[in-house]
Amino acid sequence: AQTVTQSQPEMSVQEAETVTLSCTYDTSESDYYLFWYKQPPSRQMILVIRQEAYKQQNATENRFSVNFQKAAKSFSLKISDSQLGDAAMYFCAHRGSGTYKYIFGTGTRLKVLA
Amino acid sequence: NAGVTQTPKFRVLKTGQSMTLLCAQDMNHEYMYWYRQDPGMGLRLIHYSVGEGTTAKGEVPDGYNVSRLKKQNFLLGLESAAPSQTSVYFCASRVGWFTGNQPQHFGDGTRLSIL
Numbered sequence A: 001a002q003t004v005t006q007s008q009p010e011m012s013v014q015e016a017e018t019v020t021l022s023c024t025y026d027t028s029e030s031d032y033y034l035f036w037y038k039q040p041p042s043r044q045m046i047l048v049i050r051q052e053a054y055k056q057q058n059a060t061e062n063r064f065s066v067n068f069q070k071a072a073k074s075f076s077l078k079i080s081d082s083q084l085g086d087a088a089m090y091f092c093a094h095r096g097s098g099t100y101k102y103i104f105g106t107g108t109r110l111k112v113l114a
Numbered sequence B: 001n002a003g004v005t006q007t008p009k010f011r012v013l014k015t016g017q018s019m020t021l022l023c024a025q026d027m028n029h030e031y032m033y034w035y036r037q038d039p040g041m042g043l044r045l046i047h048y049s050v051g052e053g054t055t056a057k058g059e060v061p062d063g064y065n066v067s068r069l070k071k072q073n074f075l076l077g078l079e080s081a082a083p084s085q086t087s088v089y090f091c092a093s094r095v096g097w098f099t100g101n102q103p104q105h106f107g108d109g110t111r112l113s114i115l
Helices: none
Strands: A003-005 A010-014 A019-020 A024-026 A032-039 A046-050 A064-069 A074-079 A088-096 A108-111 B004-007 B010-013 B019-025 B033-038 B043-049 B066-067 B075-079 B087-094 B108-115
Touching: A003 B010, A010 A019, A010 B019, A019 A108, A024 A074, A032 A064, A032 A074, A046 A064, A046 A074, A074 A088, B004 B087, B019 B033, B019 B087, B019 B108, B033 B075, B043 B066, B043 B075
Parallel strands: A010 A108, B010 B108
Antiparallel strands: A003 A024, A019 A074, A032 A046, A032 A088, A064 A074, A088 A108, B004 B019, B019 B075, B033 B043, B033 B087, B066 B075, B087 B108
C-alpha cells in the first residue's frame, strides 16, 4: 500500500530564516506525482508546489523549493526567507499515475517566530 | 470564480440524526473527492467519484454514502450520525485522467460536531 510519512509534527523557524520540512513515501509505482499543500488557520488547502517523478529537476516556486530524491523516496520542502504568513500546517501528498487517489501525510505544523 | 463550494460551513448534530453535505464545483472537473480531517491523522479519503453517476469507496467509507447525479455536485450523506464522525470534512475536485500533475482544488471545509 502507498504511504506518506511526515515525521515532524511541528517545526519552528525564525522570520527570514530557512526551514526544511521532511516527507518520505512508499510506492511500488515508477511514475507518480508529489505535492505539498499549505493549510493556514483559515482552513483552506492551498497548493504550494508539485513534482513529477519522471523529472529529475527539483521544482521551485519563488521561495519554495523541493529536494526530490527518488531512490530514497524522499520529498522535502524548503522554505527560504520565511515570513509570518508561512505559518500553517503543511501536508505532503502522493498520487500514483495509475490511480485516482491521493495519499496524504499527517502534516507538519510550522511556526514562524518574529 | 467560485471554485469548490461546500455547504454548510459548520453544523452541530445529535447522535442518530441525518444530514447531507453539499459540494459544488464550477470548473467542469471530472473527479471529485470527500475527505475527513482529524487531528494527527491528515486527510483521509471517504469516497470519490470519477464522473457523473459514478462513486467509489475510499479509505474510511463506513457510515457515509455519496451521490453524483450531476457533474458539478457531489453529496456526502450521514444516515445516522455518530460522535466518531465529528470532524472537518473537505471536498476536492480535479480535472480528468490525462492530466497527471494536476492538483486537487479544495473547498473551505465543513466543521461537523456530533453530540
